[in-house]
Amino acid sequence: MVEKVEEIVALLSDLNDVNGVRDMAEQRLAEGDAAFVADLGVALFRTYGAAQRPIWQYRSVFDSVFRLLTVAADAEHLGHALRLIGTVASGDRKMARYAASLLASSRPASDLTRAFAGGQVHAGGLEELRACLVHELVLRGEAVGDLQGIAQWATSRHRGHHPLSWLPLHRSSIEQSPDLPSYSVHGSSYSLPFGPFDTGAGPAPAGDGETASAVETTTPSAAAEMARAVANWAEESNGRIEARTFALSAAGGSIAKLLSVLDLDCLAPEGQRSAPSAFACAPPQVWQVLFAAASTGGAYNNGLHGAYGRLEAWKSMAGLSGAPQTATFADVERHIHDHRWFTFSATTKWFEQVAWDIAVAALSPDGRSLAVLAATDTD
Template identity: 50%
Template sequence: MSDRIQMIVTHLPDLNSVSEVRDTAERRLAQGDATFVADLGIALAERYGSSATPIWQYRSVFDHLLRLLAMTPGPENVEQALRLLRAASRGNRKVARHAASLLADGQAAKDLVIAFAGGSSRAAASAPEEFRACLLQELLLRNVLIAELPAIHAWATSPHWHHHPLAWLPLELSVTEERPPLPSYSMGGTAYALPYGPEGGPNITLGSVTPLPQAIDTTTAEFRSAAATAVANWAEESNGRSEAGSFELAAPVEAAFLPGLLASLGLECLKSVGSDKDFALSACRPENVWRMLFAAASTGGAYNDGVYGAYGRLAAWRSLAALSGTSTAAPFGEVEQNTQECDWYSFGAATEWFEGVAWDIGVVSVAPKARRIAVLAATDTD
């Protein structure tokens, strides 16, 4: 460890500002010294990274160092980012997920092959399997053709990683996954869209359409958990909450009946809804629902960063499986087929349950033959 790195590591907790440390790393990288940036990050991770609540100085500097290497194109920077990742991701899966998202966004796919095929450094050759699994998915989300990258394709189609939960996902984006809302990374931070709320299509009027078909509540704890997979991080890491319900109908439901039927189900999120001014329901495509759920899972709510792209993709499909009435053990193709066969609606409501800030989701699925509906609502606030 160089004297300069030792000094930074020793005095980091005493700093009121980490700007000078960041500037030093940026200058060294501009001079072509990516190794210094990785060495500094590794030393900091070894000293402060194992704490359950790392000091803010470490969190700020480490994220900046990782971004520097990931967002500055070039194979040398990739190799040094992998060195840093190997040291910092032990027992911390979130670091691997974050690094995969950053590198997929900031580096050319051809330069990321070394994470699967090895490189000049031993650290690159031994990239963590969790990171590889996430990086594969992050590249797919950015429309990289894995079949054109033999080393990555060979790893992705090998049997040894098929026990991994992400292996359930196909090696190409499906029709439902068009235009995934991905974050935009920079050295200054992260920007992303918030594709929530009603789709903006023609509203289905909340009127006195009668008689409403009888609805039997078939919600189970398993359904509730599975349907809310995509928004679970809002409740676990931010200020959010969710509600999910599944109902069997005594007669087929038509679109005109839906507003009144939803208002009659006893859902907390729609409690006290009484007029069109309080409630907006519109038909939407399954692609729109997937985008909402993917964004909620991958980028998080008001006070967290979500689970990033790879697990965000998986979480969105877990929610869609439940909402479309598909078994959680079903293959991907069956889940997507059932998703496409359902009718989908998005809704919003001016009730006390919804925070009405920026993170509001209301989704309804109507199964073929219109004898089953499922509802997912979520909200979060800063």
Template identity: 50%
Template sequence: MTDRRTHIARILAGLPDLTDVTGVSAMAEERLAQGDAAFLADLGLVLAASLDSPGATWQYRSVFDRLVRLLAVTPGAENVRQALRLLAAAPRNGRNGDRLAASLLASGHRPADLAAAFAGPASDELRACLVHELVLRGVDLSSIPRISAWATAPHFTHHPLGALPLTRSPLEAFAALPGYSAQGGCHALPYGSLDSEQLTTRRTAAALPPATETTTPELTAALGRAVANWAEESNGRIEARVFEFATPLPVESVPAALLTLGLDCLTDTKPSALSVSTCPPADAWRVLFAAASTGGAYNSGAHGAYGRLAAWQSAAALADTTLPTAEARATACHWFGFDAPTPWFHDIAWDFGLATLTPDGRRLAVLAATDTD
């Protein structure tokens, strides 16, 4: 024990003089490979006690984050236990700390091993995020009594994530979840044209029923919940609007309608340049989830649990309903993906256009978003 403490003290004493911490990281990886997860946690706990002190340097935070990541993505019940020790002692690192930690843990460990978070030291926020990270991965929570008991307790209904179902919807089955390793992570960018039935775009304004815009500030916020982080934390631009038609709008007339509604994202677009495709609700949800969970050009998004919430909030607003009936209503609606080579879209990597027509054909909601680095 004395040798361990001496080793840790020596590491801490040398940290401020390092120009990079790769050597410390390599040592931690080696100790973990040898089965000594407790050493990483012990080192991290000493670091955690100093992270908010005036003398703490960037090396402290870098090594601490690395230790958490190593424990969180390396499978093993003992690694979970030690990761939880570290996370319980860490200063609150903004709203993103528990969200990222839950995503890392859910990606790297067996659900049964993660049950330790619902008995030992862990914040309720980490637990709430873990619940929905597991749901997104198709885990049957009822098979893990400790997690199920926590998730179905009355207290959880008052949490922001408590409004979400505890089983995965068929619309969520193809959610693009990130992949993590000790070195970093990766995620999909499922934007751009959707591989669905292409609709012909013609200017038939005279045949279209009259439309009235019914957008309100509240609707704009609700429609854009999935991409709000693009605008708030990056360079994103969002257009979210709703239109009511005097008589039902035929599905085949949606492309023409999009050109006549005065959308900023389609200004001066010629019919031949507009691409509109029908798409399954699951494809639309996948785009909304990716936008919310992974973020735009300069941010990392809300991660899985809160990304799930934001995606359903946008889907519900697009489908003209509320969260409790969002899945059924979204499935009944007609969904479309669209894009066009206009100056509004940055056309780099983070661009999409979605439109939703209600089953009666009387309401068309539009959400377009773009971001740039």
């Protein structure tokens, strides 16, 4: 078996089976040679990573090497993992997000302070890794403000321009139980808390009076904001999304009946095989579903991972609650708590009814505005 990095890289495209290369990398790491594994990863990336459609041998071996260093390597080898991550993520922010999820799920937070050492010397990939790591740790309940090095970086003035800086450095009460993946060298697992489904809060109250009439008020910017958590389903998989807002003529009445007369595509009469049912729910249940949709993705993609999944879930709830796009996180949180939230369910041809279905609605405090988000995806 060839064991020099240059020779392995040169011969990779001729291999019909790459298990030997992966096994060798695991063996070298077990022997403590993390430098070799990092060198192999860097060489593979520089040789094959820039291709528009990298060869399958590269994809298989590189992901194995990347996981080895981020998940399995000892703490003293973290520097080699950061060297590989910095090389790759400097040109691919998705890899920074992926690496942050791998690291945060597999290592104590105290070990990860090393990723924040060195001030601004590591620009590009490692700066994005740091931003993502902060919020991956927050999602896991870590008090990042108490972790020297991480806290200093996370509260520094230069971070203000980063999209993730909008988020707080602590977990909100709405983020009660985020579904986070677990990783091993050879795979990963995570839950899919999608529906449409009964959240356990029971059917929505029937309400009083006649069903209100509705006038659609959807704007392109509002629809895009509401759909942020599920946009990756449509952009990178086979998903469909419906995001719409309505002004209601009166408050009260049955939410289920109102939904049935809104001319929603997802409840189109010609495809509907059952009347919609609506269930009252609390903001944490809605956030959990939207976070899973954003962070783990749909049928054919891997999502945005934890940090950006957190951001997009909050931005979708901000849109659904009618908060201005310039609102602070605290303002958005208040808007969310002021609204009444529902999931709804119906057997229609619009929903794929495979594993990826979402249907939520938000009713304004005065009962005169309703926002609806539905999404579905299939393999």
